[in-house]
Amino acid sequence: MKNYFVYAIIFSVIFFGKSFPQNSFHTQSNILIFADHLFCEKDFLRAIDEYLRIENKGDSTKLKLAFSYQKINNFDASSFQFLELKNTSVADIASLNFYKSSYLAENFVSLINNFENENFISEKYFSFISKLYLTARIKANHNIDKNFDFGAFEKSEQETVSVLVKRQLNPKYKSETMAGVLSTLIPGLGKIYTQNYGDGITSLIVTGLLTYLSVNNFDHNHQFKGWIFAGLSSYFYLGNIYGSVASAQIFNANYNRVTQEEIDKFIYENNYFLPKEADWNCK
Amino acid sequence: MKIYFFSILFCLIHFNVFPQTEFEKWEGKKISYVLNENSTSSELNFDAENIPELFLKSLTNLYWFFISDVDGDNCPFSPTCSAFLIGSIEETNVIKGALMFADRFTRDINFFDKANAYPFVTRGKFFDPPQNYTLNRESIKVFESGKFLFLE
Numbered sequence: 001m002k003n004y005f006v007y008a009i010i011f012s013v014i015f016f017g018k019s020f021p022q023n024s025f026h027t028q029s030n031i032l033i034f035a036d037h038l039f040c041e042k043d044f045l046r047a048i049d050e051y052l053r054i055e056n057k058g059d060s061t062k063l064k065l066a067f068s069y070q071k072i073n074n075f076d077a078s079s080f081q082f083l084e085l086k087n088t089s090v091a092d093i094a095s096l097n098f099y100k101s102s103y104l105a106e107n108f109v110s111l112i113n114n115f116e117n118e119n120f121i122s123e124k125y126f127s128f129i130s131k132l133y134l135t136a137r138i139k140a141n142h143n144i145d146k147n148f149d150f151g152a153f154e155k156s157e158q159e160t161v162s163v164l165v166k167r168q169l170n171p172k173y174k175s176e177t178m179a180g181v182l183s184t185l186i187p188g189l190g191k192i193y194t195q196n197y198g199d200g201i202t203s204l205i206v207t208g209l210l211t212y213l214s215v216n217n218f219d220h221n222h223q224f225k226g227w228i229f230a231g232l233s234s235y236f237y238l239g240n241i242y243g244s245v246a247s248a249q250i251f252n253a254n255y256n257r258v259t260q261e262e263i264d265k266f267i268y269e270n271n272y273f274l275p276k277e278a279d280w281n282c283k
Numbered sequence: 284m285k286i287y288f289f290s291i292l293f294c295l296i297h298f299n300v301f302p303q304t305e306f307e308k309w310e311g312k313k314i315s316y317v318l319n320e321n322s323t324s325s326e327l328n329f330d331a332e333n334i335p336e337l338f339l340k341s342l343t344n345l346y347w348f349f350i351s352d353v354d355g356d357n358c359p360f361s362p363t364c365s366a367f368l369i370g371s372i373e374e375t376n377v378i379k380g381a382l383m384f385a386d387r388f389t390r391d392i393n394f395f396d397k398a399n400a401y402p403f404v405t406r407g408k409f410f411d412p413p414q415n416y417t418l419n420r421e422s423i424k425v426f427e428s429g430k431f432l433f434l435e
């Protein structure tokens with residue numbers, strides 16, 4: 001009798017367990033809690049999946065979804081999501097991050113156009129966004145002149161910005177023509193002009209040595225050897241002219257790279273993107 | 284005794300009928316250890332559009348077959364000088380490619396300050412692609428010199 005009672009309990013548990021399983025794990029509120037947890041854990045990729053499962057998203061949920069897209073560098077999706085938050089309770093922070101997404105996507109023209117057309121600009125973060133706009137202009141070299149307005153920047157920052165603007169206004173490029181001409185006159189001089197001193201000296205030595213060998217062989221009536229060295233000398237001489245022009249181009253490209261990196265460094269050091277008010281209620 | 288039997292039976296049936304499907308999310312993948320096509324630069328080929336290109340490629344192939352493969356991987360650059368020649372001819376034309384090679388060869392024998400002039404990639408090779416020397420500004424890609432460059 002006792003055994004039948006035990007069996008009855010076991011089978012009833014199994015039967016009810018299978019017939020009425022606990023299916024409340026995937027309610028909308030639980031998904032939101034889990035998504036927020038993933039967001040706080042900075043697992044943005046999985047947080048996006050969970051946020052997308054929520055049917056009626058609140059403003060803060062949409063904001064977190066947009067922010068998650070931004071964190072995984074999907075700037076098109078994040079810009080779209082931030083723009084959706086226009087005229088909502090979180091419009092200020094969404095506006096700031098809308099511009100941040102454009103900046104990070106290096107979509108400077110769009111950023112500049114949006115700002116100039118006063119599209120989705122938060123009054124609360126106006127100073128941040130206007131600094132971002134000005135920095136984008138410097139970075140994209142867009143309508144920069146001597147009368148560039150530094151007004152939006154703090155006094156302590158204006159000196160750095162003026163240096164960056166000067167770099168863009170008067171880039172210290174090396175002339176490709178000059179490099180070519182110098183190398184034509186003296187082999188390697190064009191490379192020295194583009195600050196590749198070692199390459200320049202090597203060019204001079206190689207071309208000089210081959211020319212000497214050519215002349216020396218002609219002097220000693222070794223016509224065949226003389227012509228071979230003359231050919232090699234001419235070949236390296238022409239290569240040196242070509243290389244000097246290429247070297248000037250690379251110098252200029254490198255100059256641009258360094259300028260862009262300095263602007264980025266300035267942006268990140270001054271933390272324009274994330275004001276301290278941003279709080280996601282993570283424990 | 285019977286209760287243990289039923290419990291074990293229940294567990295066996297239950298685990299097999301309702302297996303833990305969460306593991307599927309991990310999506311185990313088969314790893315291929317086959318080298319990709321770009322892993323070696325010294326693959327002999329005679330694909331050429333004209334006779335001078337065929338001549339230069341043949342010279343390079345001969346160099347690879349008789350000297351480079353025997354001598355070992357000694358060029359400090361990536362791509363190597365011979366691969367640079369092939370690359371520059373393919374990027375531009377025979378004349379321009381030959382001039383680019385002369386310039387590269389001069390830079391190769393420069394013993395002054397190579398270490399800080401280029402970024403370096405795996406095995407400490409200096410990264411110096413032919414695309415930077417085609418005189419086309421759009422194709423130039425520069426990186427910080429003296430630093431390791433991770434190429435995908």
